Amino acid sequence: MHDNYGGNRQGGISNCANHPFIFVFTGKAGKSHGYEDGWSEDGYFLYTGEEQNGDMTFTKGNKALLNHELNNKKLYLFENQNKGQWKFIDEIRLIDYTIFDTPDTKGNQREGIKFKFMSVSGSPASIKLNKSKTRNINIPGSTERVGLVTSRVGQGFFRKQLIDKWNSKCSVTSCSIIEILIASHIVPWSEATDYERLDVDNGVLLSPTIDALFDKHLISFKDDGSIIIGDGISKEDINLLGVSNNMRIEVSKGMKKYLARHRAMLSNNDFNKSII
Known part of the structure; x- marks a missing residue:
């Protein structure tokens, strides 16, 4: 395979430079070092990123997996059988992906990356589930799961999509400090359907101050992208926060239905009614 398509013979992630796909290899050999992969009960494949020592980062193969759709790369999963045999x-x-604690090859604790994949074909050969279980082959079947805490499934993927869409900058201020930018829902998580929670059109990438105002419905945006400042915030505070009437965002067609619902909750109800 590597002779024909290129890629890395040594690692579990083989990005074929001259072809539109990536080979992902899994097996049981890496379990002792935290590389435990497999299908979850709800039918998703969990895969540990690469890097033997130190924290895993989104470089090389991990970066290739993270950006595979952005780069128009298909992922093909292979499982180790024995004696050098691999099964497609x-x-x-x-x-989605999560960050978790795992030992490296030296036994030291470090941050690992756990990727969450879904089967594209939905082939029964790809998962081991009870016959009673059903799978959603487009998005996670449920965007919340309850354990010791409630976790929001897909949030990492949602943030990644917004970072890509807004070119790693705040959609209003163009701030490019990616570590502080917030993947903000237009229609709040608590009021959105499973589809809407992960729909990139239901999100904007915002700097903390703008996100706080937007989240509390103190500001909103018209369909042409111009800002609306509600009556719930004084002109003095607006100036102190560095917000101006000239601020705007680029609104895609898919965002308009979400912004209409956001404006309906704006503190300036009289002005709001005049624009909907």
Whole structure:
């Protein structure tokens, strides 16, 4: 395979430079070092990123997996059988990732990356589930799961999509400090459907101050992208926060239905009614 398509013979992630796909290899050999992969009960494939020592980062193979759709790369999963034999399992697609604690090859604790993939084909050969279980082959079947805490499934993927869409900059201020930018929902998580929670059109990438105002419905945006400042915030505070009437965002067609619902909750109800 590597002779024909290129890629890295040594790692589990083989990005074929001259072809539109990436080979992902999995097996049981890396379990002792935290590389435990497999299918979850709800039918998703969990895969540990690469890097033997130190914290895993989004470089090399990990970066290739993270950006595979942006780069128009398909992912093909292979499982180790024995004696150098590999079995093709399925085409997979990234939907989320998490950061977790795991030992490296020296036994030192470090941050690892756990990718969450779904089967593209939905082939029964790709998953081991009870016959009673059903799978959603487009987005996670549920965007919340309850354990010791409630976790929001897909949030990492949602943030990645917004970072790509807004070119790693705040959609209003153009601030490019990616570490502080917030993946903000237009229609709040608590009021959105599973589809809407992960729809990139239901999100904007915002700097903390703008996000706080937007989240509390103290500001909103018209369909042409111009800012609306509600009556719930004084002109003095607006000036202190560095917000101006000239601020705007680029509004895509898919965002308009979400912004209409956001404006309906704006503190300036009289002005709001005049624009909807």
